Amino acid sequence: MRIALHDVTRRFGAFTALDRVNLEVESGELIALLGPSGSGKTTLLRIIAGLDWPDEGEVHFDGEDALSRSVGERNVGFVFQSYALFRHMTVFENVAFGLRARPRRSRPGEAEIRARVERLLELVQLGPFGKRYPAQLSGGQRQRIALARALAIEPRILLLDEPFGALDAKVRKELRRWLRQLHDEIHVTSVFVTHDQEEALELADRVVVLDRGRIRQVGTPEDVYERPASAFVHHFIGESLSVPVTIATGGVHLAGRRLALDCQGLANGEASLFVRPYEVAIVPDADGAVLDGVVKRVHGFGPARRVEIALHAGGQEHFIEVHAPRNDPVRIGQRVGLQPRAYRLFAADAG
Amino acid sequence: MTDIELHWDDAFAANRKSTPDHVRGRLSPENAVLPGFPSQPQASRTASMSVRKATRARDVRADPAPMRWAIIGIAVTFLVLFIVVPLLNVFAQALARGFGAYFAAIVQPDAIAAIELTLLAAAISVGLNLVFGVIAAWTITKYEFWGKSVLITVIDLPFSVSPVIAGLVFVLLFGAQGYLGPWLQEHDIKVIFALPGIVLATVFVTFPFVARELIPLMREQGTRDEEAALTLGASGLRTFFRVTLPNVKWALLYGVLLCNARAMGEFGAVSVVSGHVRGETNTMPLHIEVLYNEYQFTAAFAVASLLALLALVTLIAKVVLEGRATNAANSE
Numbered sequence: 001m002r003i004a005l006h007d008v009t010r011r012f013g014a015f016t017a018l019d020r021v022n023l024e025v026e027s028g029e030l031i032a033l034l035g036p037s038g039s040g041k042t043t044l045l046r047i048i049a050g051l052d053w054p055d056e057g058e059v060h061f062d063g064e065d066a067l068s069r070s071v072g073e074r075n076v077g078f079v080f081q082s083y084a085l086f087r088h089m090t091v092f093e094n095v096a097f098g099l100r101a102r103p104r105r106s107r108p109g110e111a112e113i114r115a116r117v118e119r120l121l122e123l124v125q126l127g128p129f130g131k132r133y134p135a136q137l138s139g140g141q142r143q144r145i146a147l148a149r150a151l152a153i154e155p156r157i158l159l160l161d162e163p164f165g166a167l168d169a170k171v172r173k174e175l176r177r178w179l180r181q182l183h184d185e186i187h188v189t190s191v192f193v194t195h196d197q198e199e200a201l202e203l204a205d206r207v208v209v210l211d212r213g214r215i216r217q218v219g220t221p222e223d224v225y226e227r228p229a230s231a232f233v234h235h236f237i238g239e240s241l242s243v244p245v246t247i248a249t250g251g252v253h254l255a256g257r258r259l260a261l262d263c264q265g266l267a268n269g270e271a272s273l274f275v276r277p278y279e280v281a282i283v284p285d286a287d288g289a290v291l292d293g294v295v296k297r298v299h300g301f302g303p304a305r306r307v308e309i310a311l312h313a314g315g316q317e318h319f320i321e322v323h324a325p326r327n328d329p330v331r332i333g334q335r336v337g338l339q340p341r342a343y344r345l346f347a348a349d350a351g
Numbered sequence: 352m353t354d355i356e357l358h359w360d361d362a363f364a365a366n367r368k369s370t371p372d373h374v375r376g377r378l379s380p381e382n383a384v385l386p387g388f389p390s391q392p393q394a395s396r397t398a399s400m401s402v403r404k405a406t407r408a409r410d411v412r413a414d415p416a417p418m419r420w421a422i423i424g425i426a427v428t429f430l431v432l433f434i435v436v437p438l439l440n441v442f443a444q445a446l447a448r449g450f451g452a453y454f455a456a457i458v459q460p461d462a463i464a465a466i467e468l469t470l471l472a473a474a475i476s477v478g479l480n481l482v483f484g485v486i487a488a489w490t491i492t493k494y495e496f497w498g499k500s501v502l503i504t505v506i507d508l509p510f511s512v513s514p515v516i517a518g519l520v521f522v523l524l525f526g527a528q529g530y531l532g533p534w535l536q537e538h539d540i541k542v543i544f545a546l547p548g549i550v551l552a553t554v555f556v557t558f559p560f561v562a563r564e565l566i567p568l569m570r571e572q573g574t575r576d577e578e579a580a581l582t583l584g585a586s587g588l589r590t591f592f593r594v595t596l597p598n599v600k601w602a603l604l605y606g607v608l609l610c611n612a613r614a615m616g617e618f619g620a621v622s623v624v625s626g627h628v629r630g631e632t633n634t635m636p637l638h639i640e641v642l643y644n645e646y647q648f649t650a651a652f653a654v655a656s657l658l659a660l661l662a663l664v665t666l667i668a669k670v671v672l673e674g675r676a677t678n679a680a681n682s683e
Contacts, residue, residue, distance in 0.1 A: 084579040
């Protein structure tokens with residue numbers, strides 16, 4: 001099932017949750033909607049599901065108008081963040097709910113329902129749990145039951161709202177891997193919402209980065225990570241350190257000093273210099289380096305230490321944090337040089 | 352020997368020798384690389400803790416024994432004097448002239464008529480309030496609309512208005528001199544001094560019980576479950592009966608129970624609209640009053656004991672339901 005969104009706009013009073021969103025999801029794709037809270041990602045998911053309606057714009061499933069259909073008619077599987085399992089029904093009845101709710105002529109017989117529910121429970125690896133109640137399951141198990149329930153109606157599209165949001169880190173990782181495998185098996189067009197970039201990058205075929213109701217970038221995980229289209233995306237995905245700079249006369253200036261960096265074709269004006277923390281080398285020669293500063297703090301755990309450095313930027317102090325190998329000799333109070341191996345410049349007004 | 356014991360032994364060793372170096376030595380592979388990492392005076396801290404003698408303070412939650420007993424005594428005495436004794440007195444008075452007189456008072460035709468009318472009026476009112484209460488709770492918790500806060504306040508109105516006024520409102524509306532009186536007379540419909548009036552007054556007075564039980568629960572549960580049912584292809588009605596209603600089952604029963612207790616015992620509002628026609632429009636509370644005013648104390652208390660019995664049954668059912676509901680909530 002191919003999903004096409006055209007100029008979708010949704011307002012809540014004066015607040016614009018979605019602002020002319022255009023997106024195409026190919027059949028069988030696994031797409032992540034990634035953004036900070038309030039970016040409109042859940043609203044977009046609910047509009048695709050039919051739980052919310054856009055004020056303007058169109059939604060098409062395989063070329064046909066989805067907005068003219070109610071949520072029940074769209075045949076969309078929806079997994080809620082809070083699972084929304086029916087607490088008074090057993091796990092079996094929860095999964096069977098969608099099948100039993102069908103109109104009489106398309107409703108499968110009791111034996112068929114039983115067989116299908118049991119197959120789904122096997123699929124989510126909870127075969128023996130059919131007689132239990134949701135309250136008797138762990139968070140991860142509930143999430144899998146919610147998924148089995150959504151899959152029971154043989155949805156044309158699977159939508160997941162923060163599917164791992166309420167789980168602890170370890171379960172979340174396992175379940176993430178499991179969901180990716182499941183998707184590779186059943187190949188249903190899937191869209192999931194997350195604010196966790198690691199989740200989006202690891203799981204999705206393509207990532208849609210949203211901010212304040214607008215799509216900022218659509219691309220493969222590699223695209224959005226390696227080639228961010230804007231300062232926002234660079235900042236939001238992966239760790240970033242940024243330094244406010246000025247572009248003038250074809251060069252990059254920090255506090256009046258010209259840096260040995262290329263301006264990457266940017267026009268004159270305010271800009272931000274973005275570097276990944278692990279793409280900066282700390283060098284002892286402070287005067288010969290691109291940037292220089294004073295070491296303020298060292299956080300030491302794990303394979304690499306993180307070093308907090310106050311940049312030398314005229315009158316102002318600007319703190320950045322860079323990774324330094326364990327055996328680099330760094331002392332607090334030492335003046336060091338910083339040599340970026342890769343960097344990116346974005347004009348300040350481009351958001 | 353387990354890991355934990357091992358650690359304890361280490362700590363004791365450090366303690367006895369009181370050598371900070373020993374402890375720091377164990378930590379050093381992690382810390383030495385970091386310049387300026389403060390040395391940890393851990394060992395000495397552990398030592399001072401074991402030296403300090405623990406003096407057990409009095410539990411702050413406990414008052415001195417005499418005070419505790421005095422407070423409990425006052426509460427129990429009050430309950431016995433004001434609630435238990437009067438209740439027992441009802442039964443004692445009812446049976447003062449033996450079981451014969453008791454049953455005679457109950458099977459008297461006017462008494463039977465009053466009991467029947469009470470049960471009928473309560474059944475209709477509770478049924479109506481069950482439906483209206485669920486609809487009101489649904490409206491308030493699942494929809495957003497202008498004037499919602501006003502509606503929430505209005506639901507509580509019957510609690511704050513005197514029942515006599517509630518009765519008078521209906522007399523002014525449907526009575527012979529009321530706004531709709533002439534029209535009703537033309538069509539030969541009796542509202543005031545008849546069953547419809549009694550039901551109207553009872554519905555008014557008992558309306559908040561069901562709605563007020565449901566609103567907090569339904570608000571807390573939100574609309575996620577309903578949305579889930581809808582995405583699974585369930586119709587609106589199916590969603591309501593299979594998802595919404597089971598979710599609020601215990602609260603609903605509890606509300607109905609309270610509603611019923613109040614409906615059967617309502618005096619003020621019903622008194623205004625009923626007209627006190629013996630054997631016709633007298634409910635149990637009204638019948639009791641009539642008997643009492645005629646100095647038929649035994650008969651009055653006999654009927655009163657029935658009403659009290661119904662209240663006790665309601666109370667027991669309520670306790671059972673509350674237990675159920677708590678269990679249901681705990682198994683979330």
